[in-house]
Amino acid sequence: MPTPQKVQVVESLTKRIADSTIAVSTDYSGMSVSDTNELRKMLRAKNVEYVIVKNTLAYIAADSADKSLLKEIISGPTGLVLGYGEVVDAVKTLTTFIKDSEDSDLIIRGALMGDRSLDIKEIEQLSRLPGKTELLAKLVGQLNGGIQGLVYVLNSPINGLANVLQRHVEATSEATDESPVEEEATSEATDESPVEEEATS
Numbered sequence: 444m445p446t447p448q449k450v451q452v453v454e455s456l457t458k459r460i461a462d463s464t465i466a467v468s469t470d471y472s473g474m475s476v477s478d479t480n481e482l483r484k485m486l487r488a489k490n491v492e493y494v495i496v497k498n499t500l501a502y503i504a505a506d507s508a509d510k511s512l513l514k515e516i517i518s519g520p521t522g523l524v525l526g527y528g529e530v531v532d533a534v535k536t537l538t539t540f541i542k543d544s545e546d547s548d549l550i551i552r553g554a555l556m557g558d559r560s561l562d563i564k565e566i567e568q569l570s571r572l573p574g575k576t577e578l579l580a581k582l583v584g585q586l587n588g589g590i591q592g593l594v595y596v597l598n599s600p601i602n603g604l605a606n607v608l609q610r611h612v613e614a615t616s617e618a619t620d621e622s623p624v625e626e627e628a629t630s631e632a633t634d635e636s637p638v639e640e641e642a643t644s
Contacts, residue, residue: 449500456496456504459525460513465533465556467524467566468516471495473548479522482540482549489532492525512560516553530556531572538570 445453460466471479483493496504498517505513517523526533534554541547554561561569 452497453500453503453507456494456500457507459492459494460504460510460523461508463525463527465524465526465530465554466510466513467526467534467537467554468513468552469522469524469537470520470550470552471522472520478544478547478549481544482537485536485540486524486533489536490526490528491533491536492523492527494523494525496521496523510555510558512558513555515560516555518552521552522549531569534566534570538567 474482479493479495486493496517498519498521501517501521501523502514505511505517524533524537537551541549541551551563551566553563554566556569
């Protein structure tokens with residue numbers, strides 16, 4: 444007969460598994476308390492939980508949550524990484540922790556994403572994908588680049604016309620500045636005429 448405490452644990456775990464977008468099974472044996480706390484802190488920042496479970500209770504919870512495939516990757520000392528948002532964030536944070544913690548003995552057994560089981564190779568591939576935030580940032584950058592290009596294209600004919608008008612104004616201004624010089628030259632030629640006449644006479 445299950446105790447009220449175990450019933451409560453199973454109900455809580457069932458809800459967590461049912462609500463999760465991804466569940467990663469790990470072997471935590473050999474991990475220190477400080478490492479476990481550090482992992483939990485990193486995961487919590489990404490809306491992810493790390494739950495140490497008893498296998499018999501985890502089996503019951505997996506069945507109750509209609510995620511029986513999870514039982515296939517639960518064996519021995521088990522800690523479940525339960526992500527409730529972007530699946531990439533959960534996996535990326537977990538793999539980053541393992542890589543950065545050189546003395547960490549945490550081992551990934553496998554994962555369940557929706558109704559699909561993932562092996563270690565698939566989990567590693569998933570961890571290399573950009574997260575939703577990163578993808579959105581890239582998309583915004585591309586959109587900004589496209590908008591700037593469009594503005595440039597739209598402004599190009601106007602800029603071209605402005606350049607033509609500016610050159611025309613400059614050319615007209617230069618022609619106007621040269622006119623007095625020509626008049627002075629004509630005037631000087633007229634003043635020199637009487638001298639030539641006197642020389643003739």
